Amino acid sequence: MIVSRRSLSRVLAPLMVALAVIGQPVLAVQPDEMLSDPALESRARDLSKGLRCLVCRNENIDESDADLAKDLRVLLRERLVAGDTDEEAIAFITDRYGEYVLLNPPATGSTLILWLAGPAMLLLAGGVAAVYLRRRRPERQDDSLSAEDKARLDEILGR
Amino acid sequence: MITELGHFALILAFMVALVQMVVPLVGAHRGWSGWMAVAEPAAKTQAVLIAFAFGALMHAFVTSDFSVRLVVMNSHTAKPMLYKVAGVWGNHEGSLLLWCLILAVFGACAAWFGGNLPATLRARVLGVQAAIGVAFLAFILFTSNPFLRLEVPPFNGQDLNPLLQDPGLAFHPPFLYLGYVGLSMTFSFAVAALLEGRVDAAWGRWVRPWTLAAWIFLTIGIALGSWWAYYELGWGGFWFWDPVENASFMPWLISAALLHSAIVVEKRESLKSWTILLAIIAFGFSLIGTFIVRSGIITSVHAFANDPERGVFILLILAVFMGGALTLYAARAGVLEAKGVFSTLSRESALVANNILLTVSCFVVFVGTLWPLIAELLFGRKLSVGAPFFDAAFTPFMVAIAVLLPFGSLMPWKRAHMGRVARPLWGAAALSLALGALVWTMQTGRAFLAPVGLVLALWVALGVVADLWIRSGRGNLAQKAGRLWRLPRADWGKSVSHGGFAVTMFGICAMTAWQTEDIRVTRVGEPFEVGAYTVTLQDVQEVQGPNYFSTLATIGMERGGRTIELHPEKRMYPVQRMPTTEAAIHNGILRDLYVVIGDPQDNGGWAVRTYIKPFANWIWAGCIIMAFGGVLSLSDRRHRVAAGAAKTRTAAVPAE
Numbered sequence: 039m040i041v042s043r044r045s046l047s048r049v050l051a052p053l054m055v056a057l058a059v060i061g062q063p064v065l066a067v068q069p070d071e072m073l074s075d076p077a078l079e080s081r082a083r084d085l086s087k088g089l090r091c092l093v094c095r096n097e098n099i100d101e102s103d104a105d106l107a108k109d110l111r112v113l114l115r116e117r118l119v120a121g122d123t124d125e126e127a128i129a130f131i132t133d134r135y136g137e138y139v140l141l142n143p144p145a146t147g148s149t150l151i152l153w154l155a156g157p158a159m160l161l162l163a164g165g166v167a168a169v170y171l172r173r174r175r176p177e178r179q180d181d182s183l184s185a186e187d188k189a190r191l192d193e194i195l196g197r
Numbered sequence: 198m199i200t201e202l203g204h205f206a207l208i209l210a211f212m213v214a215l216v217q218m219v220v221p222l223v224g225a226h227r228g229w230s231g232w233m234a235v236a237e238p239a240a241k242t243q244a245v246l247i248a249f250a251f252g253a254l255m256h257a258f259v260t261s262d263f264s265v266r267l268v269v270m271n272s273h274t275a276k277p278m279l280y281k282v283a284g285v286w287g288n289h290e291g292s293l294l295l296w297c298l299i300l301a302v303f304g305a306c307a308a309w310f311g312g313n314l315p316a317t318l319r320a321r322v323l324g325v326q327a328a329i330g331v332a333f334l335a336f337i338l339f340t341s342n343p344f345l346r347l348e349v350p351p352f353n354g355q356d357l358n359p360l361l362q363d364p365g366l367a368f369h370p371p372f373l374y375l376g377y378v379g380l381s382m383t384f385s386f387a388v389a390a391l392l393e394g395r396v397d398a399a400w401g402r403w404v405r406p407w408t409l410a411a412w413i414f415l416t417i418g419i420a421l422g423s424w425w426a427y428y429e430l431g432w433g434g435f436w437f438w439d440p441v442e443n444a445s446f447m448p449w450l451i452s453a454a455l456l457h458s459a460i461v462v463e464k465r466e467s468l469k470s471w472t473i474l475l476a477i478i479a480f481g482f483s484l485i486g487t488f489i490v491r492s493g494i495i496t497s498v499h500a501f502a503n504d505p506e507r508g509v510f511i512l513l514i515l516a517v518f519m520g521g522a523l524t525l526y527a528a529r530a531g532v533l534e535a536k537g538v539f540s541t542l543s544r545e546s547a548l549v550a551n552n553i554l555l556t557v558s559c560f561v562v563f564v565g566t567l568w569p570l571i572a573e574l575l576f577g578r579k580l581s582v583g584a585p586f587f588d589a590a591f592t593p594f595m596v597a598i599a600v601l602l603p604f605g606s607l608m609p610w611k612r613a614h615m616g617r618v619a620r621p622l623w624g625a626a627a628l629s630l631a632l633g634a635l636v637w638t639m640q641t642g643r644a645f646l647a648p649v650g651l652v653l654a655l656w657v658a659l660g661v662v663a664d665l666w667i668r669s670g671r672g673n674l675a676q677k678a679g680r681l682w683r684l685p686r687a688d689w690g691k692s693v694s695h696g697g698f699a700v701t702m703f704g705i706c707a708m709t710a711w712q713t714e715d716i717r718v719t720r721v722g723e724p725f726e727v728g729a730y731t732v733t734l735q736d737v738q739e740v741q742g743p744n745y746f747s748t749l750a751t752i753g754m755e756r757g758g759r760t761i762e763l764h765p766e767k768r769m770y771p772v773q774r775m776p777t778t779e780a781a782i783h784n785g786i787l788r789d790l791y792v793v794i795g796d797p798q799d800n801g802g803w804a805v806r807t808y809i810k811p812f813a814n815w816i817w818a819g820c821i822i823m824a825f826g827g828v829l830s831l832s833d834r835r836h837r838v839a840a841g842a843a844k845t846r847t848a849a850v851p852a853e
Contacts, residue, residue: 066432068795069718069804090581096439098583101432141583143568148576152568156561156590163553171546174467176538176612 203253283367373418379411384480401463444486547605603660625659650706690830701819
């Protein structure tokens, strides 16, 4: 197994225990894999960035060194050359590797919770804050003078 | 012998911490001054003992004592001295010892500088701090002893992971730990205040320097890690939204929120109970981070040894401290009555908005990080949450913060008038929008991101300028400059940090959107064009380093008659049988040139990757500016006066 170097990025003060690395690394997407059609290639690059290298940790296939990532890159490009749309190519891969391969989980079913957690929390926090701010508001201060004050003021001013 | 003494010192420190935990807390509860006075010498003794233990472990690493198991697993005689030293914390056991050392040193500092604290508060702070120490020292002594010996010492060690043999990374963990553990101090203050049942402006003033310090260290630590990823990992990414990165980012977000809410406590005596809650949660995220990195539960967990026993231990620590503190909070928070009133449009409200955005964005990161686990446990779905999710879900919060920041920083306390706040900002808004539009038209067809980032960054930066301009008052330039010069350091800290935020934001957007990339096979001596540069692979050589072999390329990048020579490398570390890529980077203010040498090809060529990364350094420069702003704020007279007035007044007087 080639252990991807990028997987090590998840640093705090990391330790890799006994890494057996066989062979030289290949460097992410390779010149010989790339398609000659720039439009197709740029589509392939964009799609690759959303697909997970299954044997790595949290790394997309575009940047991964692993053999499997290379196979996926080539597979993806084959589908695009065969005339698949982006959706069809992605569907082709998720059919075979499961939704685990998608770095951007689709907002369907239970994953909707993940996508809505942030906005929901924002609304909740906003609501709580609004209630809090209302309570903190000073008593309404009436800047205008009462009739009594006005009379007294007139008296003082000798009007 | 020294190793055994180190182990012994660590056990002694554990005993001292036990005493420091129990005696002062009981003393504070009963009002026995003798018992409370135990805290101070105990805190200092504990720090000295752990420092000795740490020194002993470092001695074993420096002298390459291969009878110590940890040294065998993480060191090698051929390793450069810097990395022998850094190797001490480049592993689970050693880094945990460093964690404890910092914890104890912070405690000792609180004993040292805490002369102006009321006696009971100080005793309680040190008692709570010792309780954290007890937990972590027990963790080390019972599950992760760094001083274990081997019966048969091997001839040489297994070396440190080559990726970690890097100056940027050598200092990354200590800074990060200073930040993580610094938050233990605010936690101790929060719990102590709950025990006291009193939070006032003075408390806000005492807790702020610790929060600031923790935040500064976290900022520097995260920046170092990201910078390392940029130049070491191969193709210049700087942030991957990996669980372990998120583990450091979440405490940063919360401590940034805490930093702002503590100001409200200090100046206005409002938001008290919220600030206490934040202080507890901030340390909670530090512990969660520790858990994520060391337990092996989330996919990123390769980072440390994946021993389930350790994970359970940390979870236990997390449960005890968070459970305990939050229960105490639930019971006592009602006592903390807020004083200041303020209108819906005021600096207080602006800081509330800041807190909401920061904490909810942290919540998004938290949910995203844990979601794969939750989905698998609850819904039986095995899925990934990667960078695309975080980019989409997190960025809007930063945009909102950037939009609101200039308004908030111009608002007066208590009550603001929108018209008066907005007036000086019209110019800033117009100018930044105009410049954004200009860039938008100039870069036709490229990503929308860069102009937006530019507008926001400029808006924040000009907001800072407008703020300073208003603060400088009326009069001629000399008078204005004089007034600016005399502004409190904390105000300068605020301006500088906000400026740093703008710089980082611009750097991230510009580099992401405007990067030029070229991947190709080239032969030696065949020039090719990348952007405005003519690139030539001039030479490839095999050379030998102190503990590695290297394929060293020479690449020339020519523009306008000036050639920049770059030397990217591919290294092989034989002891760990691990290859690394050393990108060659030419740093510039406006752009980085970034080249990577890949594999030799069958036809005699080499795979070469060339990148032009505009404004890359602004990302980390902005972080450093932010941290510097923090330092300025930390050096404010207010904090120093409080420290200097140590003995003259025992009970602090509220700021107002």
